[in-house]
Amino acid sequence: MAVSKRHSLQQSMVTRGVAQVDRLTKRLLQNISPGSVAVIHHDDLDELAASGLIQAEVKAVVNAGQTMSGKTPGHGPMLLLKSGIPIVEIEPIWFPMILNQKELMIYSDEIVVDDGLIIPCNPFTKEKWLYLNLSAKNLMHEQLREFIDNTLTYAQVEREVVLKPLQCPEMSTVLEGKHVLIVVRGREFKQDLAALRGYIRQKRPVLIGVDGGADALLEQGYIPDIIIGDMDSVSDSALHCGAELIVHAFRNGQAPGLERLRAMGLQAVTLASYGTSEDMALLLSYDNQCEQIVTVGLHSSMYDFLEKGRQGMGSTVLVRMKVGDKLTDAKGIGKLTELQGNYN
Known part of the structure; x- marks a missing residue:
C-alpha cells in the first residue's frame, strides 16, 4: 500500500536511478556510470570522494555510513549539495539489502527499491552540515x-x-x-x-x-x-x-x-x-x-x-x-x- 501511495505522489520524489553499490567509494568511482545512484558506506565523506562523485555525474548518494561524524570538519558533503546532488543516509543494516543495478526511487524519508523493499532514510541537508562542521571545529x-x-x-x-x-x-x-x-x-x-x-x-x-x-x-x-x-x-x-x-x-x-x-x-x-x-x-x-x-x-x-x-x-x-x-x-x-x- 505504501509503495502504491508513493507512486501516486510523484511530486514528493527526490530522484530515481539505478543503484551502483560498493562499500569503498574509491573503488566504486572506477566503474560508476553517469546518472546512477551511488550507494556507499563512507564515514566522514571527504572532498576527494565528493569531487569524484560529482565528476561521475551521479544522481544521488545513498550513504550507510555517517556522512559527517561531527569530529572532523569537512567540505565533501557540501560540495555535493551545492552541485545539486542529494545525499540520504540509511542505517548500516540496510546496506546489503540494496543490490547492484536495482532501480531506486528516493523520497525525503524512504527509498523504494524496485523489488518492493522500502528502506527508511534521512536527508543530509545543508543545515545539518553547518551544525556538524561547527561542532567539529569546536573540537579541533x-x-x-x-x-x-x-x-x-x-x-x-x-x-x-x-x-x-x-x-x-x-x-x-x-x-x-x-x-x-x-x-x-x-x-x-x-x-x-x-x-x-x-x-x-x-x-x-x-x-x-x-x-x-x-x-x-x-x-x-x-x-x-x-x-x-x-x-x-x-x-x-x-x-x-x-x-x-x-x-x-x-x-x-x-x-x-x-x-x-x-x-x-x-x-x-x-x-x-x-x-x-x-x-x-x-x-x-x-x-x-x-x-x-x-x-x-x-x-x-x-x-x-x-x-x-x-x-x-x-x-x-x-x-x-x-x-x-x-x-x-x-x-x-x-x-x-x-x-x-x-x-x-
Missing part, C-alpha cells in the same frame, strides 16, 4: 592533542624502520641520479599536476603514481613508470598501461593487493614497509639515490590524515625529515598559477 583542539599523541607513539615504533635504506632488488626502473615525480590522490592533485607540465617536459622525471595517482598521470597524457600502492583505488586501464607494479605489503609480508593483479594476469613485485604507500614511494626514491623528488597531492596535515581515517602520522613525519633535502612539495602550485594568471 582536542583532536589535535590526540593526533599529536598518536603521531609520537607511531614515530617511536617506526623510527628504526624508516632509518634503514628501503631497497627493492626486483625493481627494474632506475632512479639513481634522476628527478622523480610522485603523484598521490590528494586535495587538488589534478590542478597541481597540470601546472607542472613545463617541469615534466624539461626534466623528464621518473613518474610514480601512488594508487589512483597513476590515473591522474594518464588523464594528463603521461604514462607512469611505476605504480606503487595496495592497488585498491587504481583503475584496470592504469594497471595495464605498462608501468612497473610494486605492491605495498604489510611488515609480515602479506599483500592483499597482489590478489587483484594475479587475477588480471599481471606481474608485480611486493615491498614491505610501515606507513602509507606515499611514504614508501618517497623512501624508495630517496634510498635509491634519486637527484630530486617532486610531489603532487601529498597528505601532509592533520586534516589530510583525519580525512583518510588515520589517527596519526608518525611514519610520515619521519619520512619527510629524512628526505627533506631532496623534497619539493608542489601542493597548491595550481592555485598559485591560476592567481598569477589573474594578475597578468
Whole structure:
C-alpha cells in the first residue's frame, strides 16, 4: 500500500536511478556510470570522494555510513549539495539489502527499491552540515592533542624502520641520479599536476603514481613508470598501461593487493614497509639515490590524515625529515598559477 501511495505522489520524489553499490567509494568511482545512484558506506565523506562523485555525474548518494561524524570538519558533503546532488543516509543494516543495478526511487524519508523493499532514510541537508562542521571545529583542539599523541607513539615504533635504506632488488626502473615525480590522490592533485607540465617536459622525471595517482598521470597524457600502492583505488586501464607494479605489503609480508593483479594476469613485485604507500614511494626514491623528488597531492596535515581515517602520522613525519633535502612539495602550485594568471 505504501509503495502504491508513493507512486501516486510523484511530486514528493527526490530522484530515481539505478543503484551502483560498493562499500569503498574509491573503488566504486572506477566503474560508476553517469546518472546512477551511488550507494556507499563512507564515514566522514571527504572532498576527494565528493569531487569524484560529482565528476561521475551521479544522481544521488545513498550513504550507510555517517556522512559527517561531527569530529572532523569537512567540505565533501557540501560540495555535493551545492552541485545539486542529494545525499540520504540509511542505517548500516540496510546496506546489503540494496543490490547492484536495482532501480531506486528516493523520497525525503524512504527509498523504494524496485523489488518492493522500502528502506527508511534521512536527508543530509545543508543545515545539518553547518551544525556538524561547527561542532567539529569546536573540537579541533582536542583532536589535535590526540593526533599529536598518536603521531609520537607511531614515530617511536617506526623510527628504526624508516632509518634503514628501503631497497627493492626486483625493481627494474632506475632512479639513481634522476628527478622523480610522485603523484598521490590528494586535495587538488589534478590542478597541481597540470601546472607542472613545463617541469615534466624539461626534466623528464621518473613518474610514480601512488594508487589512483597513476590515473591522474594518464588523464594528463603521461604514462607512469611505476605504480606503487595496495592497488585498491587504481583503475584496470592504469594497471595495464605498462608501468612497473610494486605492491605495498604489510611488515609480515602479506599483500592483499597482489590478489587483484594475479587475477588480471599481471606481474608485480611486493615491498614491505610501515606507513602509507606515499611514504614508501618517497623512501624508495630517496634510498635509491634519486637527484630530486617532486610531489603532487601529498597528505601532509592533520586534516589530510583525519580525512583518510588515520589517527596519526608518525611514519610520515619521519619520512619527510629524512628526505627533506631532496623534497619539493608542489601542493597548491595550481592555485598559485591560476592567481598569477589573474594578475597578468
